[in-house]
Amino acid sequence: xxxxxxxxxxxxxxxxxxxxxxxxxxxxxxxxxKLTQRNAAITSHLQQMQKQGGVxxxxxxxxxxxxxAQQRLFIMRGQLEKLQxxxxxxxxxxxxxxxxxxxxxxxxxxASAAPVKDTMASVEMIVNAQExxxxxxxxxxxxxxxxxxxxxxxxxxxxxxxxxxxASQAKEELSSLKSAAMGTxxxxxxxIFDLRPMMLDDLGLVPTxxxxxxxxxxxxxxxxxxxxxxxxxxxEPYLEVMIFRAVQELLGNAARHSQATQVKVxxxxxxxLIRIVVDDNGRGFDPDILNDSNNLGLKLIxxxxxMLGGKFEIDSSLGSGAKISFTTQAKN
Numbered sequence: 001x002x003x004x005x006x007x008x009x010x011x012x013x014x015x016x017x018x019x020x021x022x023x024x025x026x027x028x029x030x031x032x033x034k035l036t037q038r039n040a041a042i043t044s045h046l047q048q049m050q051k052q053g054g055v056x057x058x059x060x061x062x063x064x065x066x067x068x069a070q071q072r073l074f075i076m077r078g079q080l081e082k083l084q085x086x087x088x089x090x091x092x093x094x095x096x097x098x099x100x101x102x103x104x105x106x107x108x109x110x111a112s113a114a115p116v117k118d119t120m121a122s123v124e125m126i127v128n129a130q131e132x133x134x135x136x137x138x139x140x141x142x143x144x145x146x147x148x149x150x151x152x153x154x155x156x157x158x159x160x161x162x163x164x165x166x167a168s169q170a171k172e173e174l175s176s177l178k179s180a181a182m183g184t185x186x187x188x189x190x191x192i193f194d195l196r197p198m199m200l201d202d203l204g205l206v207p208t209x210x211x212x213x214x215x216x217x218x219x220x221x222x223x224x225x226x227x228x229x230x231x232x233x234x235x236e237p238y239l240e241v242m243i244f245r246a247v248q249e250l251l252g253n254a255a256r257h258s259q260a261t262q263v264k265v266x267x268x269x270x271x272x273l274i275r276i277v278v279d280d281n282g283r284g285f286d287p288d289i290l291n292d293s294n295n296l297g298l299k300l301i302x303x304x305x306x307m308l309g310g311k312f313e314i315d316s317s318l319g320s321g322a323k324i325s326f327t328t329q330a331k332n
Contacts, residue, residue: 011097018090021083028080035073077201084238092307152177152184205240206232206267209247213265220255223262230269239328242304243267243276249297250278250324258282258322270330273310277325284321287314301326 155177162170200208206228217224234240247265254260260282268275290298302312309329316322 007097007101011094011101014090014094014097018087018094021087021090025080025083025087028076028083032073032076032080035076039073081241088238088307152181155180200240200244201237204234205243208240208244209265209267212244212248213251216251216255222255222260224251224265225263226265226267228267228269231271232269235274235330239274239308239330242308242328243274246301246304246326247276247278249301253297254278254280254282254322258284260321272330273327274330275325275327277323279321279323281321284316284318286318287316290314298324 155173159170159173159177162173199211210226213224213226216222235243251263251265254263258280260280263278263280266275266277266279268277290302298312298314305312305326305328310327312324312326314322314324316324
């Protein structure tokens with residue numbers, strides 16, 4: 001039989017972890033600001049060199065520096081997003097623990113213990129959803145770019161051997177290698193956009209959604225449209241990320257499971273409330289699917305919407321398409 005949880009010790013440990021992660025966020029934010037400035041300076045310098053027709057070697061060095069700066073910026077943004085997400089979860093968990101501890105933690109305080117259990121279940125669900133997404137991306141990277149890189153090595157060896165024997169054939173191999181590399185590069189850019197679209201930070205939610213939906217429409221062959229109403233504006237970063245990830249998940253579900261040919265996305269940016277509706281003409285499903293422990297995506301959207309003061313609704317049945325909507329408080 002497992003030992004009972006010492007909630008006071010757990011609360012102290014959570015508060016300590018929260019202080020540490022707050023400090024890490026402050027340090028990461030400072031580093032991100034420096035990297036953003038450096039990236040902007042290098043990009044501006046590169047653009048000037050291209051206009052002035054600078055020396056090839058110097059241009060290449062500047063271009064390499066720009067790529068390195070962008071990569072570091074991407075990694076730092078991802079790290080900061082994860083830290084902020086972890087902080088949110090810790091704050092919610094800590095608040096539930098504090099409520100339980102202040103209530104005395106007695107046997108008859110089951111109502112106070114409930115938030116702790118609910119929070120632990122929510123954290124577990126979020127972690128499982130993140131791990132499932134990492135596994136999906138890992139498979140895509142293995143089956144796509146990783147396999148392509150192996151083929152590049154083989155093609156390069158073939159071209160090197162042909163250089164002294166048949167220069168024209170070697171040229172064809174190199175041309176084929178270049179085309180394959182460009183295709184793989186586009187796939188990698190797509191993976192990066194899926195992981196963290198930088199334009200979400202630079203331009204905001206609406207332009208990023210429109211760009212993503214255009215790309216999704218081209219890749220899936222589905223008729224996907226978006227309509228934005230209300231006062232189009234920037235929202236808090238965490239809110240923009242949450243909405244973007246939710247739309248990304250719902251469109252992915254429509255493509256993978258619903259057999260839909262048409263999807264309509266509605267984003268209503270009200271003064272006090274943001275409402276998102278994703279409506280498809282697919283085969284539909286039983287809303288009780290939310291009770292399925294494997295369906296982490298929809299559960300995560302519902303959980304985050306409710307955490308932000310909104311609600312999550314499903315209007316669907318087998319054979320009649322699906323209309324999924326959620327709302328959040330519009331905190332600017």
